[in-house]
Amino acid sequence: MSVAVTVRLATDADRAAVTAVFQDLDRHYADGRALDPDAVTAERVERHVYGEHPTEIALAEIDGRAVGAASFGMLFPGRALTGHLQLKDLYVREGARGLGAGEALLRFLARLAQDRGCTRLDWTTETWNEGAQRLYDRIGAARLAQKIYYRLEGDALDRVAREG
Numbered sequence: 001m002s003v004a005v006t007v008r009l010a011t012d013a014d015r016a017a018v019t020a021v022f023q024d025l026d027r028h029y030a031d032g033r034a035l036d037p038d039a040v041t042a043e044r045v046e047r048h049v050y051g052e053h054p055t056e057i058a059l060a061e062i063d064g065r066a067v068g069a070a071s072f073g074m075l076f077p078g079r080a081l082t083g084h085l086q087l088k089d090l091y092v093r094e095g096a097r098g099l100g101a102g103e104a105l106l107r108f109l110a111r112l113a114q115d116r117g118c119t120r121l122d123w124t125t126e127t128w129n130e131g132a133q134r135l136y137d138r139i140g141a142a143r144l145a146q147k148i149y150y151r152l153e154g155d156a157l158d159r160v161a162r163e164g
Helices: 012-028 038-048 101-115 130-138 154-162
Strands: 056-062 065-075 084-092
Touching: 012 038, 056 101, 065 101, 084 101, 101 130
Parallel strands: none
Antiparallel strands: 056 065, 065 084
């Protein structure tokens, strides 16, 4: 039996529906832990979904000169519906690599994540970027074997957008 599914952007009027779906999501991933009360979930939806969370930039400087940047945003929900900081890109200019700018950016983001009540900071890196991987390994970041990174772009993006 085929059912017609429609998709639209959630609006302010959908707060209760979004909260209910996220409460179910939290129960799905609970792994035996105690769940927060529904009122806590509702407050988190209000703060993390309906609050303002544009893409943000952290800038690393040496002697007042910008040497690196990290673009990131806060995504919700995350583990235990607390949200998480998602690092999109971290870049350090060629002449400043190895001077601590990348590590300083990551430490800044880790503190910011905690300040915002996040339980994690996530990012990806290319398989060929050995310098970045050395940094991430050195600071103790976990490589996640249980995740697979997917992408739609070009013709595949066009095809999926057209279908249905």
